[in-house]
Amino acid sequence: MTQIEEASRSTGLREWLLSNEPQSARQARLGRAYATWSAFRENRLAMLGLAIVLLLVVVALFAPLIATHSPNVQALGDRLQPPSAAHWLGTDEFGRDIFSRLVYGSRITLYIVVLVTLTAAPIGLLIGTVAGYAGGWGDAVLMRVTDIFLAFPKLILALAFVSALGPGIENAILAIAITSWPPYARIARAETLTIRNSDFIAAVKLQGASAARIITRHVMPLCLSSLIVRVTLDMAGIILTAAGLGFLGLGAQPPLPEWGAMISAGRRFILDQWWVATIPGIAIFVVSLGFNLLGDGLRDVLDPKHRS
Amino acid sequence: MDAMIRVKGLNVSFGEGGEALRAVDGVSFQVAAGESFGLVGESGSGKSTVLRALSGLNPNWTGEVEIGGEAQGGRRDKSFYKTCQMVFQDPYGSLHPRRTVDSILREPLAIHRLPDADRRVTEVLDAVGLGPRFRYRYPHQLSGGQRQRVAIARALILQPKILLLDEPTSALDVSVQAEILNLLKRLRAERGLTYVLVTHNLAVVAWMCERIAVMNRGRIVEELTAERLRRAEPEHPYTRQLLAASIGYDRQAVETFQDY
Structure with a gap:
């Protein structure tokens, strides 16, 4: 009943x-x-991606409740233990519990992803829409600056920034943000070019709206969906760049349990104690895959050009 | 005559130097307050270009344009848009796809900081024959005719004196065309609006307008009253040709057509 x-x-x-x-x-x-x-x-793979991303968020939020050990306390007597009941995913070279480090590491991964998104996406959106809407020399100047940033290999430019600013997680985030906005600017500009001459923009112009109002209230909302899709698809790349910087010792510094740094520390034991490097590697792989699947699913529903 | 719109020697060119194309070439006309004036011509005759210059969408023109008794330049100030509004040809392209009808209609009120937005939106929806049921729909939930009604409501909400109509019915079904034309006719009578209607459809101008200018290759070739157009007695041979073409396809007539 x-x-x-x-x-x-x-x-x-x-x-x-x-x-x-x-x-x-x-x-x-x-x-x-x-x-x-x-x-x-309807899209099962996209739902899987969403589940992985939600799992990452939940794990990061409740890390202290989920972790079985402290991520930083060393127990040299227990070093390099294989996975067991006491240490689900084994221990590293300082006897720290890898599962707990993985759980706390999700916070760092999420922190990087969120901060890069919050800085790079708005910068790209603003530059792209202004360039596309203004046209003329404003467009030329903004887009040539974008081209210059696009001409550098992303990881190399990030490396240069980090070595100039000093290693550390904040500088790594800054470096990744600086190198990842240009594609967003290009996308936003391309979208703006198709929107700017449409009748509904002409109609708001004829209501006396200022250029700033047209860009922020009428153009940006239409650029947003393709930008969200692109950012989600880029998340994997951002995580990998952050892990790469961590691996090279230029990202998160010890004893922070950053996944890339964990792989870097574990590579010395990769043949005998495979779990030390492999497990954070699997974590990076799964989260990157999750973001990619989510991005694909979002593109199918948000991007009208791909809709069948 | 109390002229609402006065245009003298209007020129609009696209491109520069030797390749410049003169889309509008020395066009002059006047529209009295409350009058409905039609601009007809084939595609590319420059009729829509005249409208875009009048509305302020295209600032690159030369000549004299006076609207509502004030001389206008390329750029318009905010108060101009409260006098003169425009309805576009394609109702599928003239409404923002991510905004509800309500939000589309509120936008001009927000720009001009007018009070009582709620009441004004209700009123104008009522005036164009769309009830409150349509208020929170997105454009994709509306038919072509309903969309064009929203576009008309958007043009009316600032209570302008002049409405520039750019082929307002040519993208619609024939059955809906008549409804929209009747709506426009009623609104003009109720609100004392001045219309400038651009179309290639002679039947539409004959029904909607009192005076008609026929354009060809950027020039006005003839100005005549709707009465004379209805009696099919234009003076200029181009107008006669246009009239013959509008009646339907006639092989014999087409063979006599020439370029003017």
Whole structure:
């Protein structure tokens, strides 16, 4: 009986969300979001990607509750133990529990990903939309600057920045952000060029809207979905660059349990104690794959050009 | 005559130097307050270019343009847009795809900081024959005719005196065309609007306008009243040819056509 009631309530909610005659702006927005979610849910691989990313977030949030040991306490008597009941994923060369370090390392990975996204994506969006909308010499100047940044190999430029600024996680993030905005600027500009001459932009111009208002309120929302897709697909690259910097000793410094640095420390024992380097490697692989699957799924629902 | 729009020697060119194309060449006309003026011509005759210059969308023109008694330059100030608004040809391209009808209609009110946004949106939706049911829909949930009504509502919400209509019905189904034309006619009568209607459809101008200018290759070749157009007695041979072409395909007539 209660099951039937629940079912009817949920179909009521569904109908409310998918109504063709929304009663309020909120209902219209939620309905749109629900339609996008329904399309996204169809894609199993994308759901797997979302699950992996959500798992990363949950693990990072509740690291102290999930970890079985402290990530930094050394126990030299237990060094290089294989996986066992006491140490699920074994121990490293200082006897630290690898599972716990992995769990705490997810915080660093998430920190890098979030900070790079929050700095690089808005910079790219702003430069791209302004260049695309302004046109003329403003466009030329902004895009040549973008080209210069694009001409450098990403990792090498990041390396140069980190060695100039000094090693450390913040500098690594800064270096990655500085090297990853140009593609976002290009995408935003390309989108803006297709939007700027459309009639709906002409219509807002004829209402007396300023260029700043047109860019922020009318152009940017339309660039956002392709940018979100691209950023999500780039997450894997960002994680790998951060891990690469960590591996080279230029990213997170010991004893921070950064995954790339963990691989770097474990490579000396790779033949005899394979788990020390392999397990953080698997973690990087899984999270990168998760972001890629999520990005692919998002592209299918958000990017109208790819929609069938 | 109390002229709402006065255009004298309007020239618009695209490109520069020897390759410059003169899209509009010395066009002059006047539109009285409350009058409906039609600009007709074939594709590429420069009729839409005249409209874009009037509206301020294309600032690169020379000549004299006076709107609402004030001389206009290439750039317009904010108050100009409260006098003069435009309805575009393609209702599928003229509404922002990610905004609801409500948000599309609120935007001009926000730009001009007008109070009572809620009441104004309700009123204008009512005026164009769309009830409150349509208020929170996205453009993709509307038909072509409904979209064009939203576009008209957006143009009206600032309560302009002049509406520039750029082929407002040519992208619509024939059955919907008549509804939109009747709506435009009613709105003009109710609000005392001045129309400049650009179209290639002679039947539409004859129904909508009192005076008509026929354009060909950037020039106005003839100005006549709707009455004379309806009686099919234009003076200029180009207009006669246009009239013959609008009646339907006639092999004999087509063979006599020439370039003007």
